[in-house]
Amino acid sequence: MARRIAIVEDEAAIRENYADVLRKQGYDVQTFANRREAMRAFDLRLPNLAIIDIGLENEIDGGFALCQSLRSMSETLPIIFLTARDNDFDTVSGLRMGADDYLTKDISLPHLSARIAALFRRQDALNQPTSPENLLQREKLVLDIGRLTIQWDGHAVPLTVTEFWMVHALVKFPGHVKSRQVLMQESKIFVDGSTITSHVKRIRKKFMQVAPEFDCIETVYGMGYRWNTQMIGGGDVGIDGSMASDAGGGDGGGGGD
Amino acid sequence: MTIALKHPFGIRFKLVFLSSFLLVIPWLGYRYILEMEDYLRRGQEQVVLGTARALATALNERPELFDEGTFGPTRRSENLYVYPIYYALGLDDNTLNDWGDYQRYELSYGRANTIATPLNPQSEFSRYYHNDESLNFKLLVGEHNRFLYAYINVVDNQLVYRSPDSVSIHRSDFLQISMTAPDGELMRYVVSPRGPEFIYAYEIGSDLRDIGSLRHEERIVGQWYENLDGYTIELRMPLTMLGSSLGFAVYDVDDPATRNVTAVVATSNVNDIERLGALQRPTPEIDKIVEGMGYTDSRIQVVDRTRRVLLSVGDIQNATGLSLTLPEDAEDGNRYLRILEDRVLHPIYYQILTKPSNDFIDELYVGSRLEGAHLSSALGGVAQTQFRTINEDQTRILEAAYPIYADGEIMGAVVVDQNMNGLRTFRNQAMETLFNTILGVMLLVAFGLFFFASRISTRIRALRNQAENIIDDNGRLKNTIIATTSSDEIGDLSRSFYNMVERLGQYTSYLENMSSRLSHELRTPVTVVRSSLENLGMVSQDKESSVYIQRAEEGISRLNLILTNMSEATRLEQMLQTSEKEKIDLVKVLAGCVEGYRLAYPDAVIDSDLEGCVMINGVPEYIAQLMDKLIANAVEFSYDKKPITVFCRAIKDRAVVRVTNYGPYLPEKMKGRLFDSMISVRPQEKQREPHLGMGLHIARLVAEFHQGQIRADNIKEYEGVAITLVIPMLD
Numbered sequence: 012m013a014r015r016i017a018i019v020e021d022e023a024a025i026r027e028n029y030a031d032v033l034r035k036q037g038y039d040v041q042t043f044a045n046r047r048e049a050m051r052a053f054d055l056r057l058p059n060l061a062i063i064d065i066g067l068e069n070e071i072d073g074g075f076a077l078c079q080s081l082r083s084m085s086e087t088l089p090i091i092f093l094t095a096r097d098n099d100f101d102t103v104s105g106l107r108m109g110a111d112d113y114l115t116k117d118i119s120l121p122h123l124s125a126r127i128a129a130l131f132r133r134q135d136a137l138n139q140p141t142s143p144e145n146l147l148q149r150e151k152l153v154l155d156i157g158r159l160t161i162q163w164d165g166h167a168v169p170l171t172v173t174e175f176w177m178v179h180a181l182v183k184f185p186g187h188v189k190s191r192q193v194l195m196q197e198s199k200i201f202v203d204g205s206t207i208t209s210h211v212k213r214i215r216k217k218f219m220q221v222a223p224e225f226d227c228i229e230t231v232y233g234m235g236y237r238w239n240t241q242m243i244g245g246g247d248v249g250i251d252g253s254m255a256s257d258a259g260g261g262d263g264g265g266g267g268d
Numbered sequence: 269m270t271i272a273l274k275h276p277f278g279i280r281f282k283l284v285f286l287s288s289f290l291l292v293i294p295w296l297g298y299r300y301i302l303e304m305e306d307y308l309r310r311g312q313e314q315v316v317l318g319t320a321r322a323l324a325t326a327l328n329e330r331p332e333l334f335d336e337g338t339f340g341p342t343r344r345s346e347n348l349y350v351y352p353i354y355y356a357l358g359l360d361d362n363t364l365n366d367w368g369d370y371q372r373y374e375l376s377y378g379r380a381n382t383i384a385t386p387l388n389p390q391s392e393f394s395r396y397y398h399n400d401e402s403l404n405f406k407l408l409v410g411e412h413n414r415f416l417y418a419y420i421n422v423v424d425n426q427l428v429y430r431s432p433d434s435v436s437i438h439r440s441d442f443l444q445i446s447m448t449a450p451d452g453e454l455m456r457y458v459v460s461p462r463g464p465e466f467i468y469a470y471e472i473g474s475d476l477r478d479i480g481s482l483r484h485e486e487r488i489v490g491q492w493y494e495n496l497d498g499y500t501i502e503l504r505m506p507l508t509m510l511g512s513s514l515g516f517a518v519y520d521v522d523d524p525a526t527r528n529v530t531a532v533v534a535t536s537n538v539n540d541i542e543r544l545g546a547l548q549r550p551t552p553e554i555d556k557i558v559e560g561m562g563y564t565d566s567r568i569q570v571v572d573r574t575r576r577v578l579l580s581v582g583d584i585q586n587a588t589g590l591s592l593t594l595p596e597d598a599e600d601g602n603r604y605l606r607i608l609e610d611r612v613l614h615p616i617y618y619q620i621l622t623k624p625s626n627d628f629i630d631e632l633y634v635g636s637r638l639e640g641a642h643l644s645s646a647l648g649g650v651a652q653t654q655f656r657t658i659n660e661d662q663t664r665i666l667e668a669a670y671p672i673y674a675d676g677e678i679m680g681a682v683v684v685d686q687n688m689n690g691l692r693t694f695r696n697q698a699m700e701t702l703f704n705t706i707l708g709v710m711l712l713v714a715f716g717l718f719f720f721a722s723r724i725s726t727r728i729r730a731l732r733n734q735a736e737n738i739i740d741d742n743g744r745l746k747n748t749i750i751a752t753t754s755s756d757e758i759g760d761l762s763r764s765f766y767n768m769v770e771r772l773g774q775y776t777s778y779l780e781n782m783s784s785r786l787s788h789e790l791r792t793p794v795t796v797v798r799s800s801l802e803n804l805g806m807v808s809q810d811k812e813s814s815v816y817i818q819r820a821e822e823g824i825s826r827l828n829l830i831l832t833n834m835s836e837a838t839r840l841e842q843m844l845q846t847s848e849k850e851k852i853d854l855v856k857v858l859a860g861c862v863e864g865y866r867l868a869y870p871d872a873v874i875d876s877d878l879e880g881c882v883m884i885n886g887v888p889e890y891i892a893q894l895m896d897k898l899i900a901n902a903v904e905f906s907y908d909k910k911p912i913t914v915f916c917r918a919i920k921d922r923a924v925v926r927v928t929n930y931g932p933y934l935p936e937k938m939k940g941r942l943f944d945s946m947i948s949v950r951p952q953e954k955q956r957e958p959h960l961g962m963g964l965h966i967a968r969l970v971a972e973f974h975q976g977q978i979r980a981d982n983i984k985e986y987e988g989v990a991i992t993l994v995i996p997m998l999d
Contacts, residue, residue, distance in 0.1 A: 234864030
């Protein structure tokens with residue numbers, strides 16, 4: 012059975028363009044212009060994946076509210092923000108609401124569909140045993156390329172797909188400097204340098220919530236970033252790892268109640 | 269910035285200058301007081317003239333009062349003629365000088381006047397009476413200001429005083445004064461000194477040897493002093509003691525051993541009330557009338573046709589006319605205020621005001637005759653008043669003369685004098701009060717105005733400073749005006765400034781955010797176009813159309829890049845607001861950056877001139893971002909194969925980063941605006957990529973975030989540009 016994707020977007024042309032592309036790829040696509048319509052449909056039946064714009068008709072932050080509601084209905088439903096707003100503040104807000112990814116409308120359609128596919132794959136993979144050929148291990152770091160998950164010293168690090176791909180790009184060749192441009196290409200987004208910087212910051216924070224002494228991602232000023240294999244601290248991982256790991260999704264679930 | 273020309277005259281000065289017109293008020297007060305003085309003077313004139321008229325009326329039709337014979341000095345030795353004296357006499361000067369001209373009226377008493385009869389039949393003296401040629405005296409009796417004055421100049425070859433331990437008064441040279449009291453009783457007094465001294469008069473009973481009946485009479489004062497021939501007694505007693513008779517007797521003791529009275533010379537029989545000489549005052553009738561007027565605040569003189577003064581009452585020194593009771597508030601008032609008044613203010617005031625003195629000498633009266641135009645006029649039949657100034661302008665005397673008629677003939681005149689000192693004093697007091705008040709008020713007003721003006725100019729200056737600080741050198745709004753709540757015009761101005769700045773700020777922020785908003789707004793249609801193109805690309809397999817689709821997509825990508833660049837500054841600003849600074853070594857950050865740039869720009873020559881350790885408080889990512897922009901800029905404008913230098917040093921307490929490149933000079937007029945949003949100086953041929961002039965604007969944002977400054981300069985030594993960043997270092 013085809014997977015159902017809901018697109019909530021007030022701009023009809025964009026909405027239909029996205030819908031057309033996704034339909035061609037075999038997805039079952041529902042489109043909604045505003046939060047009210049979307050919620051009515053979601054109350055009846057949840058989609059398998061939701062693509063939400065933040066500004067919906069006259070609701071400036073309608074997307075955020077919709078995301079919260081959806082997250083309260085389902086913990087696992089993949090939610091993607093697709094918006095014209097490219098500032099840090101909205102990105103952080105969106106991800107804290109429990110979205111799995113935050114994309115700007117600069118993204119090209121192939122990249123978008125790749126991302127959707129990745130999210131579905133990750134969802135599917137969660138229910139299946141990990142295949143060893145998909146694992147990439149660097150000391151304490153374990154990347155499951157199939158499921159798009161990362162573990163640090165046995166604790167899951169809740170990264171979005173974009174972040175996962177960035178870490179993946181860094182980890183593939185430890186010690187190699189990856190410029191922002193490269194990271195952008197690898198994570199299939201198209202933003203400016205400072206957005207990469209804030210992404211990297213966010214990744215570091217997520218790792219540090221699991222392991223406070225984490226400093227494997229090194230900034231090479233003027234060039235980019237590299238994965239540093241020499242762990243200075245190492246050793247024990249704090250018990251707050253589990254608490255931090257649901258921080259990403261926990262907020263959304265709590266807020267919907 | 270033009271330096272505003274400082275006005276030499278500020279509001280404060282102008283206000284104080286304008287307020288100086290208030291000085292008219294004290295001048296008006298001064299004029300008013302002078303006017304009032306004039307009125308008062310005229311009033312005084314009328315009062316004085318009225319007094320003179322009243323007196324003259326009372327004396328009218330009584331020619332006998334002016335009868336020369338009745339009142340002239342008599343030769344009868346028993347009676348004493350009392351001369352009116354027109355000036356005060358001193359009793360304490362050992363001489364008779366102050367009797368002056370009157371001395372020619374003195375009468376001699378000698379042998380002829382020796383009382384041949386026993387003074388007292390019962391007295392033991394009776395057997396000693398005999399003539400003594402050596403004893404005689406000269407006597408003058410005068411009257412001044414209700415006092416009787418007398419001097420007795422005694423010639424005595426042998427002075428015998430009371431011995432120091434003697435109680436009795438008759439065993440030495442002594443003077444007896446006998447008079448009838450106003451009630452007609454005979455009163456006898458003895459002056460018997462123990463040496464030259466102030467006299468001490470005893471009232472004696474029926475027998476002068478009776479020591480027990482002696483009683484001190486203090487109303488008789490005077491002095492006994494010696495001279496070459498004998499001694500002189502000057503004495504004074506009030507006229508109220510006297511009735512109609514008066515007599516003096518000089519007793520002489522020559523032998524200090526026996527101390528018996530050897531001779532007596534008397535003006536009349538001083539022990540017999542019937543034979544006591546009469547006291548002849550010149551004008552007793554007139555005197556009574558004048559007395560009846562009860563007027564003491566003037567000097568009143570009655571003059572006969574020959575201008576001889578018949579009577580003079582009161583003295584001109586005390587005839588102030590206006591009687592002033594000064595409030596004695598010296599104790600109540602503030603002592604310091606009084607000291608201030610006495611030491612500082614009054615000396616200043618009396619530079620202008622003249623202080624009248626009562627120590628003047630009325631020189632008009634030579635002898636006993638009166639001069640003056642007013643008198644001449646009165647004796648001619650016309651009452652007249654006149655002012656006379658004596659004592660070098662210090663004292664003015666008001667004189668009124670009114671004729672006295674009898675049988676249609678002018679018999680004489682009444683002259684009433686008052687000095688104007690009372691009025692002058694009154695005026696001076698009014699002036700003092702006026703000056704004090706005005707001084708106080710002026711001080712108060714001046715200080716008030718000064719304070720007020722200072723306050724206003726301070727407020728205006730504060731407003732001006734605020735207004736100057738609103739816009740920085742680059743014309744950007746950096747401050748706002750604090751709207752005051754005061755309700756006056758300055759408050760109004762401040763509020764309207766505030767509103768203006770607010771609106772300007774809104775407009776500026778609208779302009780600054782326009783690129784960001786524009787990019788945001790454009791993004792949606794761009795997305796529509798791009799997604800449509802992509803869809804088209806997926807659908808169409810036509811080779812020809814895919815070329816166009818590809819071109820369109822390239823165009824869209826460029827458009828997208830532009831939009832991203834446009835919003836970069838806004839995004840950065842938002843991020844800066846939430847960023848936290850850390851302690852970083854600027855040299856290390858720059859070294860890393862330079863390494864990166866060498867890789868990123870393999871064609872460019874990038875030199876680094878980095879030394880030491882420059883610690884600043886900052887965010888390394890942003891510093892790197894800033895450097896990205898500077899290097900990109902330098903590489904773009906650099907001449908081929910010429911080095912780009914990155915320099916960093918700690919200079920004083922500042923970190924200085926400089927990026928220099930060989931390249932075309934910056935146009936002068938653009939140098940200041942280079943770091944503003946959407947300013948680009950690229951020549952057209954350089955425009956291979958879209959440029960919005962956001963790069964250096966971002967550099968400035970980062971510099972300002974680090975409390976630093978950034979500026980661009982042309983290099984003098986060679987054609988090139990240096991961009992300098994100055995950031996305060998950590999302590």
